[in-house]
Amino acid sequence: MFTKLRLRLSVLTNLLFFSLFFEYIQNIYFLAPKMTKQDNKKKKTTVFPVSRLKKIMQANENVGKISASVPVVASRAVELFLKEFVENCVEEMKSKQGKRITNDHLHTVIKNNPKFKFMENMEAFKNV
Numbered sequence: 287m288f289t290k291l292r293l294r295l296s297v298l299t300n301l302l303f304f305s306l307f308f309e310y311i312q313n314i315y316f317l318a319p320k321m322t323k324q325d326n327k328k329k330k331t332t333v334f335p336v337s338r339l340k341k342i343m344q345a346n347e348n349v350g351k352i353s354a355s356v357p358v359v360a361s362r363a364v365e366l367f368l369k370e371f372v373e374n375c376v377e378e379m380k381s382k383q384g385k386r387i388t389n390d391h392l393h394t395v396i397k398n399n400p401k402f403k404f405m406e407n408m409e410a411f412k413n414v
Contacts, residue, residue, distance in 0.1 A: 332365070336361055375391050
């Protein structure tokens with residue numbers, strides 16, 4: 287008799303739980319603000335094209351298969367790196383009361399900041 291009672295109680299609690307759970311999900315779904323086309327545009331996560339970054343990565347012979355998340359993370363890393371580099375160049379430009387970022391500003395930032403020292407030997411910056 288007790289097993290039948292326990293079974294009925296467990297069935298009732300499961301039904302109650304699931305009914306409350308589905309009610310909760312419906313409230314979230316129906317009360318949540320609907321996304322517009324503008325909201326979809328805001329969801330763009332990367333600035334640089336992921337497919338192009340993947341092609342650049344796979345151009346290296348030493349690189350094998352690439353997970354789908356790697357180019358996305360690399361895109362974000364490139365974005366953050368360039369943001370910091372440009373911010374430092376803008377600070378250098380403002381300190382010299384300039385209106386445009388010039389090659390001198392780039393060279394100064396590269397020489398003075400240890401994060402950007404690796405760019406000193408790049409061909410693009412040697413002849414500038």
